[in-house]
Amino acid sequence: MAVRPEGHLRLSLVTCPVALATSEAETVRFNPATGNRIKMKTVDAGTGEDVSRGDLVKGFAVAKNEYVLLEKEDFERVKLESTRILDIEKFVPRESIDRLYWDMPYHLVPSGKTGVEAFAVIREAMKRWRSAAW
Numbered sequence: 001m002a003v004r005p006e007g008h009l010r011l012s013l014v015t016c017p018v019a020l021a022t023s024e025a026e027t028v029r030f031n032p033a034t035g036n037r038i039k040m041k042t043v044d045a046g047t048g049e050d051v052s053r054g055d056l057v058k059g060f061a062v063a064k065n066e067y068v069l070l071e072k073e074d075f076e077r078v079k080l081e082s083t084r085i086l087d088i089e090k091f092v093p094r095e096s097i098d099r100l101y102w103d104m105p106y107h108l109v110p111s112g113k114t115g116v117e118a119f120a121v122i123r124e125a126m127k128r129w130r131s132a133a134w
Contacts, residue, residue, distance in 0.1 A: 006111045007084030011125060015085075016118035017111040022104060088122075091129050 009018045029038045042051045058075075059067040086108075110119035 011088045017115040018108045019111045021107045
């Protein structure tokens, strides 16, 4: 299971350090016709030529086929504050979640020793809510 950057999960007054994990990184994809592994390539849509990932830039579409290109410095000047906190606002029945979101499951796992106890408190609250809601 691949673990991604850490953040916090918050339920009311309980905050738990967590890491985002997914099993997607462990998935190997194959071409069913040949049995070979799939290799993703970055290709220029206009010329059909290969492009090095290091040469890629980010941009914003302002109209059809019209983009404003952004440099690394542009993002640094904005300096958006990221709290890396997931606030649990409400619980919903599993059936109300579109199966489209099940294609690549993400898992929150407690991070560090302090996270294990706080995660258990949140998990128990979720269990109690679920049994009371149904």
